[in-house]
Amino acid sequence: MLTGEQYKTSLDDGRATFFEGERVKDLPGHPVLGPAVDHVAERYEWLGSQAVDGRSPLSTVPQSAEQLRSMVEVVHHAGLMAHVTYTSIMTLATAAGRIAGAAPQYIEGINAFIEDAQKRDIRITQCITDAKGDRSRPPLKQDDPDAYVHVVDRSKDGVVVRGAKLHISGASLGHELMTIPTKAMKAGEEDYAIAAMIPVNAPGVKIINTSYAPRHADTRDFPISSTSACPEGFVIFEDVFVPNERIFLNGEVAQAAVFAHSLGLWERLGGLSAMADGADLLVGFAQLIAESNGLGGEGHIKEKISEMIIHATVIRACLEAAVTHSEIGPMGAAFPNELYTNAGKYTGAANYSLMVRHLHDIAGGSVLTAPSVADLENPETGDLVRKYMGTRNDVDGEYRTRLFHAIRDLTADAMGGWYAVTNIQAGGGLYAQRIVTRRHYDLDGAKRQALAVAGLLDSPAGAKG
Template identity: 50%
Template sequence: MQQSPRDNDLRGAEVITDPKGDRKRRANEQDDPDLYVRIVERREDGIVVRGAKLHITAASLVHELVVMPTKGMRPEEADYAVSFSIPVNTPGVSIINRSFAPAELNEFDYPASSHHSMPEGFVVFDDVFVPWDRVFLAGEVELASVLARSLGLWERTGGLVESVRNGELYIGLAQLVSEMQGKDKDPVVQSSLSELIVYQEMIRMGLDYACEHYETSQPSGMVFPNTLAVNATKYYLAANFHQTIKYLHDLAGGLVITVPMEADLRNEESGKFIRKYLYTRKDVDIEARMRVYNLIRDLTADAYGGWWFVVALQSGGGLPAQRTMMNRTFDMEKAKAAARKAAGIS
């Protein structure tokens, strides 16, 4: 029987964030030892793990759960330095799903959420057996932080790619909604558009730099994006996202959240009033205008938008995670040497 390309198209979910309990205490110091995923038994043929991982996008839709430590571990936390990959239907694995939008949303009113509603999984490992050939770490504490940092790098890189795409959408929507209102030449509109353009271009240039100035791991020779550039750009993205979206909302106005639903437009009685009072000029189609507003709302002020507002800040770790990585990877000695030279210090 001939195989199709999808037969071996395995998909995996990054499974990294533990509940963490009391953040002031280490993994082995928690009241409940299972608040970080840990090894509870070592056997000749594998290990048994227990714990939970939170915020796992698409956990119930993939083939493999690729589990990694959420951070570096100390010698006394050896049971928590665990990494493995198992099929999603492995006995003992439970997934509690939450989606930001119900499946029945229609495309007119929810042009983003109706296509991009992705379940977020609360993944529980209730004494799950993992055979040795699927174990990556089992107590090697010195490698726990390496895996955690590596995952963060690629997740942040993916976030930059998606943000460049979204940034272009925000600019296009801002221009369209301004043209439909006859305000596209207004100096205030032009100023707001420039803010959106600067934000998008800064992220795009940071991503381009990170890829062009790639790094190479030793001795394997694997190529990966520039760590400092990725973290600095992701920090810029997250730190400025919310205040940048205000320019789009300001240009669009209150209709972002008050434009009527498609059912009202299609209704004979209410539809005639909607077409009458959403009119601006002959070359602006009423339905097209509503679609623009619906996309702005859905992307930035409703189901998908609410999800993205949090994801932009938290995906790949919040702002402190990027600050930590920037401090670790910036060439401080070079900067100090330049400062000494400029100050005349030999």
């Protein structure tokens, strides 16, 4: 397994990665991206401490609901880069099982890659979302044929791909880009049915980073985002050569959606697990700030917090149901239940902004205007800030100020904006979660129940339904 230091050194591999108009020469030393690298390195160390027989816990394939439950916890604790790596590996394993009948020629390569990735203890990011051009048109009808990643040249040794994948979490902090079609493809779109593993430092790959990490000199006012921000990558493939052994699908349009569908399930399970903790965090902040404000017992505040508690509990229940009702796939791996995973992820995402509204409503305007830690330290202002930010003898002004900093950082500043959009879009967006939930719900069963209650089961229309 890699140590944190070895991970940092591994990033110095000639990769072309950019931030705010400049090429980044030293990722670990970069003022905005460096802390994210430190965080990944620190999580490598933690995973090292959890190793079993020298193997990373990330190489465990769960074979029962119990193992799946413990993997969800381990992966969540191991941080975003471990999460995207684990879900990539599980996606490949899931997809291999699903394409084995129709496209067996790729199975050996997929399995060899998984084994090698686990041995090298690398980080893999998920490149699915294409630039997509005009959303109403398929790839072949786009004005620019590069709107979806596609093959532009073929030889006996491999293919050359061109296009871009956007919003890729942690792209610059990983070692490999799992590049897969974003949707189903049709006959004629063979060049777009391409799935491949592309090294981050492959010639022709360029990654433009964005980050909500705080730019302020004093990051103490950003207690959460200063340590947990992870950049997104705008990944460009400028005629990148991919050798045959790294190609996992090449022209089989009928199988194009298999990878994205396999990923969706694991990605949303990860999203659901993060949301379950995130919802508890919002409840915790709401209760703490209500108590600090002297309003913990006030009726309308308790009402709002009760609603937040119900929200958090429903999400947790969906996570639990997704794991408990997991299914064992053809290769013995346990898969989270699709219905509960998607319904829970959707519920968490769709109601998130209402929960944040409750928190802001309860907390008050100091979410935005609480003075900084430096103001607390300034001899001219510190005691005055403490005096006026305090509410009672047992509620220290500094404690309350810092609570407000955490609430602002999490919900009302750059990271807060990031969460507001990410919860809705990541994992394929609300629309995708609605479609998958509907597909896995027993709609016929519900119709039968309704007909039975209406006494219409034996009517001709009822029998048809």
